[in-house]
Amino acid sequence: MSLIMEVNFDKSILTQPTRNIHEIEIPREGNSKKLQFYECKAAPNVPCYKIVYTSDGISFGETVMSQLVSDYQLKLDKDFKNFTSVKEMEAWMFSHQNETMFGLAFIPNSILDTVDTLSYTLYYNRSREELHFPLLSLQNIIDNNIIYLRMKELNRTQDLMDSRYSVQVDYKSFPQPLTTKDGQTLVFKISGPTFFSISAMFILIVSLNNLVVEKEFRLRFSMIMMGMKESAYFLSWLITFLVISLVFALVNVLGGMIFQMSIFLNANFVVLFLLFFSFSFSLICLSFFLSTFIKESRNALILGFTVLAISFILNLTVSNGGIVYLLYSDKISPFFYIIFSFYPPFNFAKVFIDIASKTLPEYDSALRRFVSGPGYSFTDFFVGKNSYDYVPASWIGVGLLFLDGLFFLILYWYCDNVISDGNGIRKSPIFFLYPSYWGIQCFRSKEHKAPSDDNITFSKFETDDVKVEFKRARDWSQPAIVRIISLRKTFSGFFSRIAHKILPQKYADKFSEKKALKELNLVVRDNECVSLLGHNGAGKSTTMNILTGLFEQSHGEAYVSDLDVKTSISAVRKQLGICPQHDILWDDLTAEEHLELFGDLKGIPRKECKEQVKSLLDSVELSKVGHHLTKTYSGGMKRRLSICIACIGNPKLILLDEPTTGLDPYSRKKAWNLIHNMKKGRAMILTTHAMDEADYLSDRIAIMANGELKCIGTSLSIKSQYGSGYNLMVVANSGHEDSILTLIQHKVKDLKVVSENAGNFIFNIPKHQVSELSDLISEMEKQSSRIDGIIKDWGISQTTLEEVYLKVTQKSEFSFSKNKT
Ligand SMILES: Nc1ncnc2c1ncn2[C@@H]1O[C@H](COP(=O)(O)OP(=O)(O)OP(=O)(O)O)[C@@H](O)[C@H]1O
Ligand SMILES: [Mg+2]
Numbered sequence: 001m002s003l004i005m006e007v008n009f010d011k012s013i014l015t016q017p018t019r020n021i022h023e024i025e026i027p028r029e030g031n032s033k034k035l036q037f038y039e040c041k042a043a044p045n046v047p048c049y050k051i052v053y054t055s056d057g058i059s060f061g062e063t064v065m066s067q068l069v070s071d072y073q074l075k076l077d078k079d080f081k082n083f084t085s086v087k088e089m090e091a092w093m094f095s096h097q098n099e100t101m102f103g104l105a106f107i108p109n110s111i112l113d114t115v116d117t118l119s120y121t122l123y124y125n126r127s128r129e130e131l132h133f134p135l136l137s138l139q140n141i142i143d144n145n146i147i148y149l150r151m152k153e154l155n156r157t158q159d160l161m162d163s164r165y166s167v168q169v170d171y172k173s174f175p176q177p178l179t180t181k182d183g184q185t186l187v188f189k190i191s192g193p194t195f196f197s198i199s200a201m202f203i204l205i206v207s208l209n210n211l212v213v214e215k216e217f218r219l220r221f222s223m224i225m226m227g228m229k230e231s232a233y234f235l236s237w238l239i240t241f242l243v244i245s246l247v248f249a250l251v252n253v254l255g256g257m258i259f260q261m262s263i264f265l266n267a268n269f270v271v272l273f274l275l276f277f278s279f280s281f282s283l284i285c286l287s288f289f290l291s292t293f294i295k296e297s298r299n300a301l302i303l304g305f306t307v308l309a310i311s312f313i314l315n316l317t318v319s320n321g322g323i324v325y326l327l328y329s330d331k332i333s334p335f336f337y338i339i340f341s342f343y344p345p346f347n348f349a350k351v352f353i354d355i356a357s358k359t360l361p362e363y364d365s366a367l368r369r370f371v372s373g374p375g376y377s378f379t380d381f382f383v384g385k386n387s388y389d390y391v392p393a394s395w396i397g398v399g400l401l402f403l404d405g406l407f408f409l410i411l412y413w414y415c416d417n418v419i420s421d422g423n424g425i426r427k428s429p430i431f432f433l434y435p436s437y438w439g440i441q442c443f444r445s446k447e448h449k450a451p452s453d454d455n456i457t458f459s460k461f462e463t464d465d466v467k468v469e470f471k472r473a474r475d476w477s478q479p480a481i482v483r484i485i486s487l488r489k490t491f492s493g494f495f496s497r498i499a500h501k502i503l504p505q506k507y508a509d510k511f512s513e514k515k516a517l518k519e520l521n522l523v524v525r526d527n528e529c530v531s532l533l534g535h536n537g538a539g540k541s542t543t544m545n546i547l548t549g550l551f552e553q554s555h556g557e558a559y560v561s562d563l564d565v566k567t568s569i570s571a572v573r574k575q576l577g578i579c580p581q582h583d584i585l586w587d588d589l590t591a592e593e594h595l596e597l598f599g600d601l602k603g604i605p606r607k608e609c610k611e612q613v614k615s616l617l618d619s620v621e622l623s624k625v626g627h628h629l630t631k632t633y634s635g636g637m638k639r640r641l642s643i644c645i646a647c648i649g650n651p652k653l654i655l656l657d658e659p660t661t662g663l664d665p666y667s668r669k670k671a672w673n674l675i676h677n678m679k680k681g682r683a684m685i686l687t688t689h690a691m692d693e694a695d696y697l698s699d700r701i702a703i704m705a706n707g708e709l710k711c712i713g714t715s716l717s718i719k720s721q722y723g724s725g726y727n728l729m730v731v732a733n734s735g736h737e738d739s740i741l742t743l744i745q746h747k748v749k750d751l752k753v754v755s756e757n758a759g760n761f762i763f764n765i766p767k768h769q770v771s772e773l774s775d776l777i778s779e780m781e782k783q784s785s786r787i788d789g790i791i792k793d794w795g796i797s798q799t800t801l802e803e804v805y806l807k808v809t810q811k812s813e814f815s816f817s818k819n820k821t
Helices: 059-072 086-095 129-154 180-216 219-225 230-258 269-291 297-317 321-328 334-341 344-359 394-418 454-460 464-474 494-502 540-548 569-573 591-602 606-619 635-647 665-678 691-697 715-722 737-747 767-785 801-820
Strands: 002-008 019-025 049-054 080-083 100-107 116-124 165-173 362-364 369-371 482-492 513-524 529-534 555-560 576-579 653-657 683-687 700-705 708-713 726-732 752-757 760-765 791-798
Touching: 049 086, 059 100, 059 116, 059 129, 080 086, 086 100, 100 129, 116 129, 129 165, 180 219, 180 230, 180 269, 180 297, 180 344, 219 230, 219 576, 219 591, 230 269, 269 297, 269 344, 269 394, 297 344, 321 334, 321 344, 334 344, 344 394, 464 482, 464 513, 464 708, 464 715, 482 540, 513 540, 513 683, 513 708, 529 540, 529 691, 540 555, 540 576, 540 653, 540 683, 576 635, 591 606, 591 635, 606 635, 606 665, 635 653, 635 665, 665 683, 665 691, 683 691, 691 801, 700 715, 700 801, 708 715, 708 801, 715 801, 726 737, 726 767, 737 760, 737 767, 760 767, 767 791
Parallel strands: 002 165, 049 080, 049 100, 116 165, 529 683, 529 700, 576 653, 653 683
Antiparallel strands: 002 019, 100 116, 362 369, 482 513, 482 555, 700 708, 726 760, 726 791, 752 760
């Protein structure tokens, strides 16, 4: 007689539930009872139970177990252990690993069962394969007992086939703690994308900070001013960051392998590398784009960490395994998927989860343990994820990361040109439509038209020299290296710009504006050095900054070698050498490296460059420390290096903004010599507050006040024009002070006593009385040569430049305050 029994394995052992059908012999009375139960083997000194069991209150289960115990003469607490519930039994098995061979638990029936089912679970030790076959024998014994006892119960009167009884068997491995790999699986699945994308975010912060620091300290602009192409600057950083990305990708993948992470061990190396590299590439491009909005490195860090924090939150929600795939399903609008495609961590998370789902150990609920994934091959990269048809293949995710990068680079290119940040001329929002941007030169009229308000401004000038300069600036027949025509510069804030666009003039004017340059006309010729003098805020640096393209003029024109700085700034910069008012140096480069860098930017051959570096450093006494980092330099040494930088590469125009500020007298003399020697064959504009410097170095001196040119000419001419004549110094022999006053006042009528101190007199002889000087001088000589003469010593000097300066600027200050009131 045979009985068909259904044995249910756990439904999730495979995707389809499996049913095994066993044919079992019904035992006959007394048959196989004397068989030996399995020999108990455990570790030495560890108790070994043949079987642990619980009937969990099921009386028939208790009967079956009693039959087993009596058949095989099993002894309680020696051969077997009894528990009151499954929970209690599993807890014991968990805490007593390898102390039993089998476990048996009878499970209460489901109340929905229509037949009287006896369910039991057999527990086995998955690490002891030699016991797997005996497990089936044990099942056979138990099943035989069940059938025997049921038949006994039915008194063999009814065919079991027609009865309402059935038996259900489950298998379970002994409970055990999660292994490190299982824990890894959970960690990777839940937070892997977040963890790895957050670590990559630091690349974004570092690159953003680097870009903004160079902008903040005008290092970028300094190189651009010295002739470096924007594209070269951009490429140099891009290549640097790409190398960092390469290293980052390699360290990530190799690190994962070294630390035995399944995802890195079971996936294709090239795919992993591509994923990490493309991700860091997209983040770097994002940092380029973000850098266009920030001026200060402090803000760059704030922005970088804000992006990191937002990414962290978004990653935890969106980039989480299930949600990433959900976004692709047709239940969710494609809008979200498209939007998130522009968010690199999302694309990264998608591919990461693709790889993780094939490489990480999966929990097999049939086996009740984690089994290693099938692995992620290079072909899987091009195939969609099998279980979700709507999820695109991984290569699309990586492709999107590269596309994101390109998209951010295009935005960077646009914003960098349109947003000036005070670091260069801002271009029109449609700059890319102009052929000149792409280097295509269209036909342009050579005729230079004078600004329309020329007549008004001309009549406004008070002095002839300024009027002459006005005309000279417009005389294109006279060659000039620098030609500045009616230059104006107004610094207006954001609100002021808006106000001028939307409000009537009289209201808009209420929003503060700073007129740094009001009407400047200036010409500098070849072999000429013009000094710009003026009070703080007179507009000297602004003039220079417009010539270098740092600021864009609000009105008027500026030309260098007949090239308009507004439209041909790149060509202009090739001819410039600049020493800015504030040193722009890299702390971690030496003086020699600085000069070689700028020499290279100017395109001078290496050999010649080395010679120039040596002679320039010699000329300012820096050759001994030329190989030291500039962060170790004093302020004066940095200044001298800045002067050398301006002079390297034979520029056509050298702009020196207060070059000798902070230099000791010896270094200053050296710097003067260098500047003096450099004058030959080029034009130079120098700003200074030291009158002796202007006197010594310049061919012409221009004094500015409140953004306007107040006087211009050679040192002699402005002294004679604006000076107050001559100063006569007389030292009287004691007791003859009054006689001296009488004598001199007799000779020169309009004489002024400037100072009188213990017999030392300073008189001012006005210009119209200069004719009287010869008479006076011969009288002085006579008096001083006589032993009993009234004069001990005397001297005469022309008005100093300082006096002229004070006179001119005081006058303009007066008119300025008068205008204001
Ligand atoms: N970026 C700017 N934004 C707003 N105002 C500015 C800016 N740069 C300069 N100014 C203003 O323009 C005016 C002229 O400044 P500039 O630097 O040209 O003076 P300067 O003659 O070089 O003075 P100093 O001798 O102190 O160097 C000043 O009032 C200054 O405040
Ligand atoms: Mg200045």
